[in-house]
Amino acid sequence: MLDDLKGKSAIVTGAGSGIGLACALELLQLGCAVMAADINASGESEVRERAAAIGGGKLEFIRADISREDDVRAMVQSAVDAFGRLDGAINSAGFGPVGHAVHEMTSDEWDRNLATNLRGMFLCLKYQISAMRQQGGGSIVAISSTAAELPILRGAEYSSAKAGMNSLVRVAALENSREGVRVNAIMPGATYTPAHVKSLEAVPEQIEVVKALPMGRVAQPDEISGMAAFLLSDRASYITGTSIPIEGGILLV
């Protein structure tokens, strides 16, 4: 169904774990060449081992911290150098809240989260859009969160970053709609990854939210990556500026 991704190229940030890893594997399976990026060097062996088991498109890995402009510039340039062009990007790198209420949160904790989750996303869009405009088009997916719409107890820095991300995506989509560059967000709800386990430790009250999930279970990462691949493909050619929830119905209750 997503045959057009075969032979295309994409960057996946946060590709060493969780949702980013699932997205990288999904694209490789569809025959897309992937520049996998992660701040964590151990992400390389993780994604390479899993990719070896499925075959498919070409895989390159680059260590990059998306909060650092030089790293993001180099990440995008490496993808263009390795594959000749950049057709897509799935930006999943990020992390959850520290678990402090607004009045207890330090400004450093606030800054640290926004430096990656919001400023890092801005840097990724800036360089990815530039590359895509030069070649006449592309598609970008930002992994946001339902936290952009549902307040997370003791997660103000995270909810604010994700709400800002949805806004950033809408503006970038509008600015590039005549340039052939589509920009969308996905808002996953609770998804079973190492970060999810950590965020339940930081905010134990979230366990009650998980128990109240209408579908009675959290998502698996490949329930997010399927939509990300669809948004990169030509099947989504008229979709831009949206923030699509994948959340087992939590926004209904």
Ligand SMILES: NC(=O)c1ccc[n+]([C@@H]2O[C@H](COP(=O)([O-])OP(=O)(O)OC[C@H]3O[C@@H](n4cnc5c(N)ncnc54)[C@H](O)[C@@H]3O)[C@@H](O)[C@H]2O)c1
């Ligand atoms: N798991 C969930 O329940 C859930 C729900 C909603 C949204 N999300 C979002 O999905 C995305 C992926 O989360 P996940 O659950 O897969 O987490 P994860 O911890 O399993 O994976 C995140 C990856 O991003 C990398 N990373 C972190 N900071 C980075 C940086 N500055 N530069 C480059 N790489 C960096 C980490 O090393 C890690 O490999 C995040 O943006 C998260 O906010 C997750």
